[in-house]
Amino acid sequence: MANNLGLSIDRSSPVPLYHQVVQGIEAAIYSGVLEPGSRLDNEIDLAAQLNLSRPTMRKAMDELVRSGLLVRKRGVGTQVVSSQVRRPLELSSLYDDLTNNGKKPTTDVLSFAHLEADEATLATLQLPAGSKVYHFTRLRKVGGKPLALMENWVRDDIADMDEAMLAAEGLYSILRRGGVNFRLATQRIGAMTANEYQASMLEAAEGSALVTMERTAVDDTGRRVETGHHVYRADSYSFEMTLVQR
Amino acid sequence: MANNLGLSIDRSSPVPLYHQVVQGIEAAIYSGVLEPGSRLDNEIDLAAQLNLSRPTMRKAMDELVRSGLLVRKRGVGTQVVSSQVRRPLELSSLYDDLTNNGKKPTTDVLSFAHLEADEATLATLQLPAGSKVYHFTRLRKVGGKPLALMENWVRDDIADMDEAMLAAEGLYSILRRGGVNFRLATQRIGAMTANEYQASMLEAAEGSALVTMERTAVDDTGRRVETGHHVYRADSYSFEMTLVQR
DNA sequence: AAAGTCCTAATGTCAGCACAAATAAATTTC
């Protein structure tokens, strides 16, 4: 059972010990050192092997269980979960997702305005009457092929932005650079058929299937930063996610 | 700052102390006792007020932060997050979702068979060649109106099932009664347009928009229990979820 | 008055200990 998963801990590193363990075990799983279904040593032994306390070890394993990589059973032990488990849906933008997968997305900014928010937007972003917001629509392409038509409203007291910035990078990286730390987002995914405008922009047939997403993102101070309404070509995009039972 | 959130701890209860705190604070938030944006007392005081240790209090708050109800800031304090935050997408069945919302769903079992799995199903459920599975299609209605058309494959070594059971209750409650503890599921949500068969079953127009979902569920022993392919009327159903940044 | 420095309060991390509860295997008993 000498489950030597070749990971070492750097106590002088600024990254917390439990997080080093999380990363180490994650790497061991993804690299195949830890095979799906294999049992880990018990918490106490593992902690001793790494010269850590049991609570620290446990905190690391807690995170791995939460993210669905490990499964614990009292009185039995801890196992690596089956396999092929995709990473859960992250709080990131489409642009990030695509670049992370090695794609080269491009963005056409179809419209851009800095104006007073309408009532619905004020309510959604919880802004006082008379507030101004950025409003813009973008068309995202991958390999020259249209993928998504996106309409967004962003509060204007966080980061300055203009058409050129939106054409060059993703909305979320602009906001992050402006100091926004995203905490959570609520989103709704549904479907619709393409109307004439959507069809022409996405170079799809009128009446073809589209995936719709509405999202509102909240930062770590509780501010509602951004809301958007996106549609994707159903033949090119779908949302994949992992749900973990708690 | 006497933040008396009228919650009491029952040390003789079998439910863990930290979980009692989670439930108590959740209730305080949902009932409005804790208003969005309000600051909580610091961890140490809160722990003292409830006669708990700080780690126990912290574990409770950890969960609330993870689920997006609270926001912590080092050196500052802990706040109730803005508001109106929906609960995250749970690992549950459509049937559960509907009944929890006070609806009265009915199920028509369109086909039911206990047969040898085809190759794709064997691979998806990671079963040895020659294994048998249950295969069935169901039509779910709410208030007499068709909502979803569902096709599922279930391994047969867990629970016995027949048409009558499927007509009377949800798949997940049958499986849970059979001793399955679900741990995680991977699912993919997309869109398509209704073909002739789907349109007639769902009483929708041919070519109307449908939300599609494919899901595979894994239990706590790592077994792949169930896989399904569902379509929903887009005008009646969409997936709402909360993403939490980690 | 503006800038920089110090201090305080709060969360973040980590250690060590103790006992409870569930599971599975080994043992005993009938």
Place this chain on the structure above:
DNA sequence: GAAATTTATTTGTGCTGACATTAGGACTTT
């Protein structure tokens, strides 16, 4: 030989204690 009981193992829960890190306000100095 089979069933019931005990025992060992492993995770689950909870406590005490300590120090680090960060944010923000108060204070001092220029």
